[in-house]
Amino acid sequence: MNESGFNGLEKRSRELFDASVEDIDMRVRSRLTQARHAALEAVAARPSGFFRATWVPSAAGITAAAVLAVALWFGAPHGSHGTTAADPQASFEDLDIVAASDENSGDPMEMLQDDVEFYDWAAQKTADSDPATDGVG
Amino acid sequence: MSSFVKLSHAWMAWDGPSRAPEGVVLDQTRELEKFLADIERRAFRMAQVALRDPDDALDVVQDAMLKLARNYAAKPSAEWRPLFYRILENGIRDLQRRRAVRKRLMVWLPGPKEDPDGEAADPLETVAASGPDAPERLMQAEAIDKLERSLRELPARQREAFMLRNFEGLDVAATAAAMGCSEGSVKTHYSRAVHALRERLGEVW
Numbered sequence: 001m002n003e004s005g006f007n008g009l010e011k012r013s014r015e016l017f018d019a020s021v022e023d024i025d026m027r028v029r030s031r032l033t034q035a036r037h038a039a040l041e042a043v044a045a046r047p048s049g050f051f052r053a054t055w056v057p058s059a060a061g062i063t064a065a066a067v068l069a070v071a072l073w074f075g076a077p078h079g080s081h082g083t084t085a086a087d088p089q090a091s092f093e094d095l096d097i098v099a100a101s102d103e104n105s106g107d108p109m110e111m112l113q114d115d116v117e118f119y120d121w122a123a124q125k126t127a128d129s130d131p132a133t134d135g136v137g
Numbered sequence: 138m139s140s141f142v143k144l145s146h147a148w149m150a151w152d153g154p155s156r157a158p159e160g161v162v163l164d165q166t167r168e169l170e171k172f173l174a175d176i177e178r179r180a181f182r183m184a185q186v187a188l189r190d191p192d193d194a195l196d197v198v199q200d201a202m203l204k205l206a207r208n209y210a211a212k213p214s215a216e217w218r219p220l221f222y223r224i225l226e227n228g229i230r231d232l233q234r235r236r237a238v239r240k241r242l243m244v245w246l247p248g249p250k251e252d253p254d255g256e257a258a259d260p261l262e263t264v265a266a267s268g269p270d271a272p273e274r275l276m277q278a279e280a281i282d283k284l285e286r287s288l289r290e291l292p293a294r295q296r297e298a299f300m301l302r303n304f305e306g307l308d309v310a311a312t313a314a315a316m317g318c319s320e321g322s323v324k325t326h327y328s329r330a331v332h333a334l335r336e337r338l339g340e341v342w
Contacts, residue, residue: 017281021182
């Protein structure tokens with residue numbers, strides 16, 4: 001079989017196929033149009049791949065972190081980001097942090113136990129030097 | 138309001154991933170619409186050649202359109218054609234497998250026998266029998282019918298290669314992408330398809 005024979009076959013079959021495409025009836029054309037519109041609606045209803053694939057996870061993460069930070073900041077009692085008697089849960093957490101910071105030096109509570117007298121002395125000195133208590137101001 | 142309550146309210150108010158800007162979606166949608174409008178009838182005919190049944194062909198084309206739109210619309214438009222035909226051919230193969238299973242089951246089940254691969258209506262009956270070009274149209278309908286029968290007799294991969302290369306005009310690389318095989322395989326399938334069609338269709342072609 002020569003090449004021109006093959007080319008003739010390819011050309012003829014392509015022409016016939018094209019003709020059959022042109023002869024598609026209106027019912028099928030209508031259904032194809034409906035199918036196309038349904039597919040396009042699916043595109044409009046979804047986030048674009050670019051945003052979904054790259055930006056959304058990082059943007060969502062940043063947003064979630066920001067929301068969490070803001071919520072924690074403004075959700076805490078005003079002016080009491082330290083330890084207060086009104087916030088016993090935070091007090092225990094802070095105590096845990098202090099205790100944990102000395103974990104490598106043996107008993108985590110050792111420092112506090114040994115220096116009770118020092119803390120009493122320091123508190124007394126602070127109270128003595130307070131202008132309000134001295135009547136100076 | 139506690140931090141947890143505020144956070145949970147914010148979470149509940151969150152509406153999932155942000156949608157793409159309207160302009161981006163609009164451009165993408167227009168381009169995809171043009172692509173689908175260009176391709177849908179040819180895709181339907183290709184599916185119909187393989188499946189015979191027009192409703193089945195419509196179903197697989199619709200499914201391919203939806204899958205392309207949902208999963209690959211964000212891809213560069215140059216990639217859509219091979220992707221679309223890959224989805225379409227997968228759909229055709231799935232349907233043919235289901236038919237084969239159904240056919241085997243029908244042998245064992247009582248009741249009317251279903252034969253989706255059986256002979257369809259005579260295509261000549263659908264051609265208008267009057268008008269000045271009636272003889273020419275009859276000959277053309279007969280030639281199309283003969284071509285479709287010959288294509289259906291080909292192994293699936295040869296048929297796919299021939300239709301994608303010759304009817305759709307895909308190059309070897311795009312055909313390989315659509316068929317999920319190497320370019321060498323495409324050339325082999327295509328060459329065998331042309332030889333087989335030549336034998337079946339005869340020298341009049």
